[in-house]
Amino acid sequence: MAIIKNNVIMRGASGKHADQVVLRQRNGKTVICKMPCEYPPKTAKQLANQERFKRANNFAKAAVKDPERKAYYKSIAKPHQTAFNAAFQDAYNKPEVSVTVKDETVTIKAEGKHRIEKVMVGNVRAIQKSNHWEAPLKEKSYIIMVYDVAGNIVRRSIE
Numbered sequence: 001m002a003i004i005k006n007n008v009i010m011r012g013a014s015g016k017h018a019d020q021v022v023l024r025q026r027n028g029k030t031v032i033c034k035m036p037c038e039y040p041p042k043t044a045k046q047l048a049n050q051e052r053f054k055r056a057n058n059f060a061k062a063a064v065k066d067p068e069r070k071a072y073y074k075s076i077a078k079p080h081q082t083a084f085n086a087a088f089q090d091a092y093n094k095p096e097v098s099v100t101v102k103d104e105t106v107t108i109k110a111e112g113k114h115r116i117e118k119v120m121v122g123n124v125r126a127i128q129k130s131n132h133w134e135a136p137l138k139e140k141s142y143i144i145m146v147y148d149v150a151g152n153i154v155r156r157s158i159e
Contacts, residue, residue, distance in 0.1 A: 056091035059150050063087035076113045090114060091150035099144060099156055101137060106158075108133040108144060114152075120145040 013023045013030055024031045042050070063069040063083070070083045077086040095114035100107045109132045110116050119126035119133040122142045126135035141159040148154075 052092065055151070056088050059091035060084045060087040072115075087150075090148075091152070094152040094154050095146065095148050097144075097146050097154050097156060099158060101158070104137045106135045106137050106142075106144070108135075108146060110146065110148070115149040117147045117149050119147070 014025055016022050016035070020035065022033050022035055024033055061084075063073055064087060069087070073083040073086040073090070077083055090113070095116065096111035098109045098111065100109075106121050106126070108119050108121075108126060116128075116133065119128075119135070121135035121137075121144050122139060124135050124138070126133040141157070144156040144158065146154040146156075
């Protein structure tokens, strides 16, 4: 049903007309559009991505409220990028992790600018060196868990 406001013919009209068109107000102008369609229900993957986006957005909001974290994210931000954008990217994307095994020692490196909070190799917590993490290799197969500051967890199985 069309609603007429301030004008006898079309100005200010909004609503559905004859199940074919919709009259809408956009920037103070009356716009005639075709009827919107019903969207199918979201898939599990879409819902997971939506949740990931919400989590990253909440992290970025909290990060820019803390002056220390805001300064860090501003320092790693690209040109024309805000601290919020850098914090959002940090939370939305998981860190890329490379694992090398040499002489009964596991070395874990995170690529990019992700700050790693802790690394677990099986049940052993890895020790942070200058730009990587190291842990002794006690078993032949193990699971590496890398936790970053934004709450992302990267899991690697090595056999």
